[in-house]
Amino acid sequence: MDRLLPTRRTFAASAAVATLAGSWPLRADDPAPLLPSGVASGDVTHDAAIVWSRCDRPARMFVEYAATPDFRNARRAGPVRATAESDFTARVELTGLPPGRVVHYRVWFRDDADRLSPPVAGRLRTAPAPGQTAEVFFAWSGDTCGQGFGINPEWGGLKIYDAIRRREPHFFVHSGDTIYADNPLRDKVALADGSTWVNVVTPAKSHVAVTLDDFRGNYAYNLLDEHVRRFHGEVAQVVQWDDHEVTNNWYPDQVLANRKDAAAYAGVRLGRDLAGRARQAFFEYMPIRLQEAERGRIYRSFGHGALAELFVLDQRSYRGPNTPNVQPKPGRESAFLGAEQLKWLKDGLKASKATWKVICSDMPIGLVVGDGGEGKPHFEAVANGDNGPPLGREAEFAELFQFLHEHGVKNLVWLTADVHYAAAHHYGPERAGWKEKFEPFWEFVAGPLHAGTFGPPALDMTFGPEVRFQWAPRAGLELPGGYKVPQNFKLPLPPSAGMQSFGTVRIDPLSRVLTVEFRDLNGELVHDGRRLGRFELEPAR
Numbered sequence: 001m002d003r004l005l006p007t008r009r010t011f012a013a014s015a016a017v018a019t020l021a022g023s024w025p026l027r028a029d030d031p032a033p034l035l036p037s038g039v040a041s042g043d044v045t046h047d048a049a050i051v052w053s054r055c056d057r058p059a060r061m062f063v064e065y066a067a068t069p070d071f072r073n074a075r076r077a078g079p080v081r082a083t084a085e086s087d088f089t090a091r092v093e094l095t096g097l098p099p100g101r102v103v104h105y106r107v108w109f110r111d112d113a114d115r116l117s118p119p120v121a122g123r124l125r126t127a128p129a130p131g132q133t134a135e136v137f138f139a140w141s142g143d144t145c146g147q148g149f150g151i152n153p154e155w156g157g158l159k160i161y162d163a164i165r166r167r168e169p170h171f172f173v174h175s176g177d178t179i180y181a182d183n184p185l186r187d188k189v190a191l192a193d194g195s196t197w198v199n200v201v202t203p204a205k206s207h208v209a210v211t212l213d214d215f216r217g218n219y220a221y222n223l224l225d226e227h228v229r230r231f232h233g234e235v236a237q238v239v240q241w242d243d244h245e246v247t248n249n250w251y252p253d254q255v256l257a258n259r260k261d262a263a264a265y266a267g268v269r270l271g272r273d274l275a276g277r278a279r280q281a282f283f284e285y286m287p288i289r290l291q292e293a294e295r296g297r298i299y300r301s302f303g304h305g306a307l308a309e310l311f312v313l314d315q316r317s318y319r320g321p322n323t324p325n326v327q328p329k330p331g332r333e334s335a336f337l338g339a340e341q342l343k344w345l346k347d348g349l350k351a352s353k354a355t356w357k358v359i360c361s362d363m364p365i366g367l368v369v370g371d372g373g374e375g376k377p378h379f380e381a382v383a384n385g386d387n388g389p390p391l392g393r394e395a396e397f398a399e400l401f402q403f404l405h406e407h408g409v410k411n412l413v414w415l416t417a418d419v420h421y422a423a424a425h426h427y428g429p430e431r432a433g434w435k436e437k438f439e440p441f442w443e444f445v446a447g448p449l450h451a452g453t454f455g456p457p458a459l460d461m462t463f464g465p466e467v468r469f470q471w472a473p474r475a476g477l478e479l480p481g482g483y484k485v486p487q488n489f490k491l492p493l494p495p496s497a498g499m500q501s502f503g504t505v506r507i508d509p510l511s512r513v514l515t516v517e518f519r520d521l522n523g524e525l526v527h528d529g530r531r532l533g534r535f536e537l538e539p540a541r
Contacts, residue, residue: 033059033109033117038229041124042237042287046099049124052091052287055082059109061090069104087216089284099129122233125170128305133509136308139164141502142175142417146451147492150185150199151225158450160500161231163523172235175417176242176362179218181209192490208264215281239286240312242362246278249371249380251319299341307507309354315362324376325384325392336393346403355512355539361416366465368458383460388433401438410540417447420454421472422501422518425465432464444516446503452492453499471526480520512539
């Protein structure tokens with residue numbers, strides 16, 4: 001066997017991401033490979049997981065993993081080549097893992113000159129075994145580095161990631177807008193209160209992303225932040241995408257020449273053309289199972305024992321154009337999930353034995369999200385604002401809800417982000433403009449992680465949503481750190497205002513009660529002036 005390590009010494013235990021340079025022989029005249037983006041894990045099941053990293057040069061990636069942080073009785077995976085064709089990223093799949101356990105791993109690279117990198121350590125937690133009744137605890141949110149707010153070292157960087165890490169979730173769902181490829185950064189941003197936001201700016205973040213290297217540079221930018229790297233090393237991820245991984249409000253048939261910012265995308269005709277480059281960078285930089293990357297599919301599902309199954313959606317790749325969204329019959333123009341994904345979702349929900357079916361949606365259902373339009377307004381999400389029977393994109397969801405009712409599928413919870421504030425919505429047929437029967441369900445909205453904060457759009461009553469909680473900017477609201485929203489405030493509020501948020505979901509193994517909590521950038525429970533952002537949902541029997 002190839003001798004991968006220079007000695008057989010046991011490295012010091014490390015639960016956090018750490019470069020163990022002190023344990024590695026380096027020479028100043030013989031520079032070793034480096035891991036500039038740290039390590040990450042994702043798409044974890046009860047017996048397998050993806051481990052990801054990136055080198056600074058062509059090299060082979062090795063992973064060692066064990067049940068304890070001293071790596072006693074460790075196993076090894078790899079090598080896998082990291083080349084320029086993948087921007088020197090690489091991933092390996094760890095298999096045969098024990099269910100419901102913490103797994104410690106460390107990654108190193110060996111370059112073509114036989115030089116070894118210092119190892120970087122991480123950890124992940126596997127899911128409970130199928131049918132096993134064990135606690136499920138995870139976090140979710142979305143929207144990173146948007147509206148011109150990047151890494152500001154003077155403010156503390158992307159520090160909400162550290163707040164999530166400290167909660168020690170079993171995994172994290174990133175609900176989309178993992179980057180803002182269309183939001184360039186400036187060195188300084190003047191804020192409404194007279195202060196200045198200071199950004200770290202890289203060449204890739206100084207203009208909108210057009211080339212493959214531009215998109216890669218956006219992902220590499222976020223990983224410059226120490227909080228993000230430490231978080232990635234300790235919390236496994238389930239990632240999905242939305243629009244800003246490509247460009248604002250994109251859809252496959254979008255003609256970029258018709259946009260106001262068309263000059264920035266000169267030479268790229270359609271949204272699908274730009275998305276092809278963006279998709280490659282997304283799969284290179286995210287810890288997604290290689291099989292999914294090879295077929296380019298982002299929607300997928302994950303079981304977590306007897307208590308939960310996650311269904312991760314892709315509401316970008318298969319949609320029709322943004323229109324007034326009032327088509328009387330389903331068709332290509334009104335597609336949102338698309339026929340294949342909708343069938344996959346219906347079949348998966350019907351077959352699921354889990355108590356709770358958690359749908360990770362990159363966009364909300366009932367919030368009216370506009371996209372300009374001449375004459376009649378165009379819409380970006382599902383709702384069209386008419387409060388009546390399902391039209392346009394709403395038809396797919398009506399079909400889904402009717403199917404679930406007919407087959408007795410209950411206990412659905414939708415998790416989303418996208419709109420840059422926190423909210424809890426309860427959907428019920430007694431309030432709906434649609435007069436068919438369907439099972440009531442909840443939708444929880446979190447975010448942003450690190451971006452501008454906006455106010456709530458209107459609710460469309462087609463499926464009967466009701467606001468049960470809302471943490472959004474309003475005059476006089478006191479926020480973490482002592483910031484008080486002024487009477488004449490302007491949107492978006494900057495991250496320094498303190499109105500960033502994430503949500504957590506905990507399912508108790510005895511009662512099977514699902515508890516959702518909304519937390520701020522310090523990890524504290526938030527309140528909307530009337531109640532705390534905490535909800536306990538009992539499963540229907």
